[in-house]
Amino acid sequence: MHKLFVLGMIICIAFAACQSNSTTLPIIGQREAVEKEVDGKIVTDTVYHRIPAFSFLNQDSILISDKNFDQKIYVANFFFTHCPSICPTMQRNLLRAYEKYKNDERISFLSHSIDFKYDQPHVLKEYAKNLGVDNAQWQFVTGSKAAIYSLADEYFVYTKEDSTVAGGYDHSGYLVLVDHDKHVRGAYDGTNEEQVSQLLKDIDILLKEYE
Template sequence: MKIPSLLVLFTGSLFLFACNSAPKQLPILGSREPVEKIVNGKTVIDTVYQTIPAFSFMNQDSAIINNDSLKNSIYVADFFFTSCPSICPIMSKNLLTVYEKFKDNQEVRFLSHTIDPKHDTIPVLKKYADKLGVKGTQWSFLLGSKDSVYLLAKDGYMSYSKQNDSIPGGYEHSGYFLLVDKDKRIRGAYDGTDKNQVAQMSKDMDILLTEYHKK
């Protein structure tokens, strides 16, 4: 499984931080840009962080999921395809444990984006969700055009997806779960095939929720 260099850097920093002590606030990952603004008549430097771009996809129940659908919710995003013969089943199984922990918590959502829209039609995604035991809209298996999903993976989630007919399944993609806060900023990146990292993500989700509850 290929790991994007940015994710290696950010994940390494995240887990080093986690090992030292339980953080009260998670880091904000991705690119950032200093900007000037006026506060009380004075010029101050603020930071603008990378955020997830606007999107609109359809889920397994033919419901439209977009930025507005996720308002006031943190969420975990990943990329998969239902016929994947390698890491996807492991990732789905691991994410299912986190889904069960936060089941019915409306502040927590899960988004799994198919990278094979030709095969993964709405009925196929519905069957996949049913097989996992996923009901309702808390965990959405999303269908969009290949170009829009691949662009979102690259520009929004620092991830990658591409067709590769030389490997089993015909596609390759990042095996990471990305934790996104209510402000559409990436707050964590975790190897979805590693139970320990998935367990850490679950703990970090509690930390992130607490961060908002304190506001």
């Protein structure tokens, strides 16, 4: 996906996230009107963008997939363990959400490493431990460059291997809120405490949709 398109989507997502109200959240991304027959009548239905199927190795060297997040709300992001710039702040802020909802089976967290060379499962395991993650509610995963980077596009997150930037990888620091149907419902700058606070509020709103 073209960089400018991804950045444009990020701007749209951030704006939509800020516009969320106290009763419902928007569904972010492309949508398509599809006609289908119901009880002999032609009706128009709206098909929304969804996060596609995926499968990655986690910090315990166990293969996990999108099925692990069925019937759950989850927050996803993209990082790498030796990131010298935005990742430490982003992950500490995501830890706020993890600690708030710890042991709440309705919500999970998923961090995808974009460093497909270094961030092997044992590295992710040590990273998670040092961060303070001590249960399976927050998964850290690794995979091939093609698989991780193409999935980042589906979350509207910019990722790029770039030897000219610190750490060798360029990426945006968005925390992406996903619902039971794998629809993106919001994205929040993980380095901005105000937006992370909004994420916490929006998680509560989304949880109420499934009560």
